[in-house]
Amino acid sequence: MTSDQMRIRSARAGASVTITDVAQLAGVSESTVSRVLREKGASSEKVRRRVRDAVETLGYVPNRLAGTLASAGSNLVGVVIASLGNVVFPDLLRGVSTALDAAGYQPVIGVTDYDVDREEKLVAAMLAWRPAALIVTGLDHSPRTSAMLRGAGIRIAEVLDVDGEGIDIVVGYSNRAAGEMSAMLLLRRGHRRIGYVGHDVSHDHRAEKRRDSFRTTLAREGLPLVAETIMPSSSSIESGRDGLALLLAAHPDLDAVYFSNDDMALGGLFHCRSHGIGIPGDLAVMGYNGLDITRLAPQPLTTILTPRTRVGEVAAQLLFAGGPAETVDLGFELIEGATV
Amino acid sequence: MTSDQMRIRSARAGASVTITDVAQLAGVSESTVSRVLREKGASSEKVRRRVRDAVETLGYVPNRLAGTLASAGSNLVGVVIASLGNVVFPDLLRGVSTALDAAGYQPVIGVTDYDVDREEKLVAAMLAWRPAALIVTGLDHSPRTSAMLRGAGIRIAEVLDVDGEGIDIVVGYSNRAAGEMSAMLLLRRGHRRIGYVGHDVSHDHRAEKRRDSFRTTLAREGLPLVAETIMPSSSSIESGRDGLALLLAAHPDLDAVYFSNDDMALGGLFHCRSHGIGIPGDLAVMGYNGLDITRLAPQPLTTILTPRTRVGEVAAQLLFAGGPAETVDLGFELIEGATV
DNA sequence: CTGAAAGCGCTAACAC
């Protein structure tokens, strides 16, 4: 290799400058460079200076792959969420990201799209990076996923749901309680002919729990659900709008409708507004999540505000707090808007 | 160590079963296990079976750290976004995640909160994991960040903006063109006393470009911006609402207002509705982004729809397409709603 | 305070 080739090689080497290169340039051993860089163990001011200079001129970026392999212990935290199309998850991520950041960890995210098999694959893939911990959504996993999580030897946080058995740390709120509270509110306000409009919840266990509990509560109180429309797609404004249209076409006499979440409810409100249906006079509407928009609108939606960002924060903190396995129910807040 | 201790150790070892353990149990060499697992090179059915069984009974999860270090080449892709509080970024991530997924890569995300220093730190941190490629938002970086990106030796995609010089791959749309188009539309519709309500754009270069171009265009057409209100916080419905209130208090005679984005514009609409200001009769309102809600509302907002999810997809694809450095302008779509 | 040596768990030639 000519010296020209070498120059080219080192120029384009970029990220592949190694600790050996730094050591050579600084005229010290690799272990010394390592110590200086991690500020572990003592070192003389002179050596530190030389190492720092070498790092600078070489543009050395430590290879954490190698570092982690050698020392065992990465700062990666896997975060497996169900979707990015539902504000709840970005909100959750925001909390996670903030807390992880403060603790020096970095999130690696994966999106399951509510698919159990994808969750399984994702968890396996994350585990392969030997993350420091893992955050997954919900308590319902495939047996293999559960087995992997249990056997991973790292702390696991399951979030956004507390209705069920957790593996280690669980942070969330009760979707069942939310469903029940919604039913009770509608009844208390005197509504008697109640319907439900939902998205496809066959894979969204949390929405399913809300619906089941809502139904059960109504039945228990002697005023069972009159009718329901389940849209085959995931939740969206559009789907809420169309869902309500369908439901009302078949049951024009309903006096209240519970939606699977705020996006759906918003669609419902839009339908009513453009069809001259008075709210809550002609029809009461209730949602779930407490999106900013539904709370700030001129006619605020009656809904339940969930502390999802806080859930992310708390989960991320608990992961590294060294405490025992525990379930933290952060609760939720009923927003008595103007639509019920 | 007693056999009991060993059992305990291996039981809790969980993720730390190594390829050596598998090799031993299967009665083959480590390289054979490696080959079987990666389906590279030939192997007899018998051996494959034994290896698979061993993997299963041991619950072996390959360590990608080691794998990557040995083979050079991870499947991680760093994604640096500005925020999670603005729908644009989750939407972008959705596209990225979909495309990456299809290609067998995994996103590692970092959030800068519009802070250049945090961006610098994040880029360094991501580079330390030797990602296969990197996606960053915008074209405006600190000199050190730019240097790192250039010297990383991997493909870089800069997204959501095409107004400026890119490093490698650039996918987005022109914020300047959007600002200009908005100004021209308002003028064409006969508005003459135009104001602007924005969030703090000192770190949000894309919003800044829209505003500057909007202003410049108005001035060029001889009808300069009458007044503007800049809220000190990041964009939100609340801040748009309060911003418009302030602006109108000082300039009640405005006939149109351009907002820094749809969230802000929504807040403006809410203010108008609760103060009896007719839209677009008394005041025209224009936003930017084309959120679902603004398009589906009974009175759809006049705005510009940006293809952010597609941007994410295209960027992720181009990263691994092996093509040359290029800039892809995906354009945007003017949504002529009912508020102008 | 600093250096030498031995791995971390895996892949990649190269033999056999």
Place this chain on the structure above:
DNA sequence: GTGTTAGCGCTTTCAG
């Protein structure tokens, strides 16, 4: 087809 031998780039004892 399968095993052997070297590392990948770093951290970590353990000497000195």
